[in-house]
Every structure is written in C-alpha cells, then in structure tokens.
Amino acid sequence: MSDGHRIVVVGAGAFGTALAAVIALEGRSEVTLLGRDPSLMADLRADGMHNAALPGIHLPDALQYSAEPEILAGAETVLFAMPSQAQADAAAQFGPYLAPGSTVVTCAKGIDRGTSRLLTEVLEAVLPHHPVAVLSGPGFAADIARGLPTAMAIAAADIAEAERLAYAISGRTFRLYASSDRTGVQLGGALKNVLAIACGIVEGMGLGDSARAALIARGLAEMSRLVEALGGRGSTVQGLSGLGDLVLTATSHQSRNLRFGISLGKGEPPDFARGDLVEGAFAAAVAARLAEGHGISMPITRAVAEIIEGRLDIPSAIEQLMTRPITTE
C-alpha cells in the first residue's frame, strides 16, 4: 500500500525508468515517469517495457507514465534522471511546474561543464526555493529494474530530509543509505566515471589487474582530496558513492565509461552503437580544472582529461604516472 508520498521521475532513459520501476515495485510511494516524448510514453504504457533503454525488462503495472509537466504539481519529491549536462536546462524547463517546497533530487553523475559547478549548485541557482538532494552509488539501471539487490546513497543538507527520502524511495530490492554530505556523494559519482575510463585504458592495453587495483586505490585518494577541497568529507567516498561505485564500474563491462576506456586503450574508435552516454568524458576536464584551481594533486584524472583532449598519448601518460616522485600513501 502506498504511504501517499508522490514521486515524479523526470527523464525516461535507462536510469530514470529503472528508478521509477523499482519505486513502483515496492508500492510505498506513488510514482510517475515523466518523459519528453509523448509517443514514447504512450508506448511504455501500452507495452510495459522500454525496449530502447531496458530491453526485455517488464515494468511494474503500478508505474504511471506522463509527458505532461503539469503532473509535477502533485509531487513532493522529483528525481532528475537526465544526464549531467542537461540538468540546468531541465531545471529551467520543469521548475515552473514544481509544487512549492518540493524536493528535487539530482540522480546524474557529473559536474556542470559550462560553469565547473556541482550539480546541486546548478540546481539551487535555478530553483532557489527547493531543497536539492543527491542520489548516487553503485547500480546499473538494468540490475535495478530487474529487482536485483542494489544499495545507493542519498544525501541532503538536512540529514532528516535524507532519511525521509531514503524511506520513500527504498524497497526490498533497492536500499538507500542517508547522508548529509552532498558534495562527497555527488563527487563520488562524478569522479568514479573518470577513473573507470582510466581502468578501461589499462584493460584495453592489457596492463594487468594489478595496475587496475592501483588505479582504484590511488583514484580513491584523488577523489577524497577534491571532496575535501570543495567542503565535503573525504571519508564519504569510502562508501557506496565513491569506492562502491568505482569497484562496480572499474570492473564490469556493463559500464559505458569502462567500455569507452577500453576502446581508447586498444586505439579503436569507441563503439557507441546506441549513442551511449559517457559522463566521465565530460567530467575529466572539469575535475582536472577544479583540482588545479584548488592546488591539489589529481594526476590520474588529469591524465585521463589530457588523453581525451588528445594532448597526451597513453604510453606517455603511463610513464608520467609511474615516474612521479616517490611519496607516502
């Protein structure tokens, strides 16, 4: 039975559809998936399946679909599940329809490229009268939508708000842990994508699993330095968003960021058969710029950014990383 909490998930891609499906499966909150394409939403309603984003996965009967932004007026909580670089536009587009005081949760894993700002800052600038929370952590959309056990983090400035959201969104297969560190939780998601690309390069070049483990551990140190520099808690990235998500995406071929890195490592053009979104390819340069601006060392992130921009070849990047001055851990 629903507790009467109403949630709208905006963005009918893989993650938005999976989140809406898993919330509907539990039935604790009423949930509507809001997409921009009316014909897609009509097809989802008719077929109970999103063949483009989540092929072969049945969506729960309780899930409702809409292409009408007016539906937002009835929601206490709104999840923004579009890509990072679309979050500012989405806030401008959907903001006027939001119910007063409703909470907006960014579910994207990235940093705004145009402004180098965190997504919470981007959303707060456009939606100053709405609390802004962050959902991030390890979980592939297909696993979540299939009802496989998954755990993620949800962060709000007010921990009581994070706990309220965790309860409203969690279910038997999808478990959210509450946090008050929005900076740590969102940077954990954004930066792990950059490190997954690095691990893909290592895999594509056949450099071995030991190199991958070193990247994961040293990458985690980079993450926590940037989190602290931007006012978060370094220890946050030792949790689900950060280490948890890095282990997942640095090792699973389901990850688009890992697959992109593998292509780079093999010297092949990336295979974007379905126009795959590779968030780390946007985040690398922004994170490297932020690190430089704050005077902190993020050599792996910087190398990934320079490789993607074509300013550094992979053998030189490896040489640079391996010949840095010997230091303490």
Ligand SMILES: NC(=O)C1=CN([C@@H]2O[C@H](COP(=O)(O)OP(=O)(O)OC[C@H]3O[C@@H](n4cnc5c(N)ncnc54)[C@H](OP(=O)(O)O)[C@@H]3O)[C@@H](O)[C@H]2O)C=CC1
């Ligand atoms: N896929 C996954 O396993 C996971 C993804 N994420 C994160 O979720 C985010 C989205 O990824 P994912 O769902 O995979 O991406 P997809 O490419 O599958 O879907 C993105 C969706 O965003 C919609 N969209 C784009 N711009 C806007 C806009 N301005 N307003 C409303 N909707 C918009 C698109 O709608 P349209 O079709 O109308 O253009 C599309 O449906 C990323 O940041 C990703 O890192 C997080 C965890 C897991």
Ligand SMILES: O=C(CO)COP(=O)(O)O
């Ligand atoms: O963030 C994800 C799982 O937690 C999805 O990773 P990719 O975007 O690399 O596919």
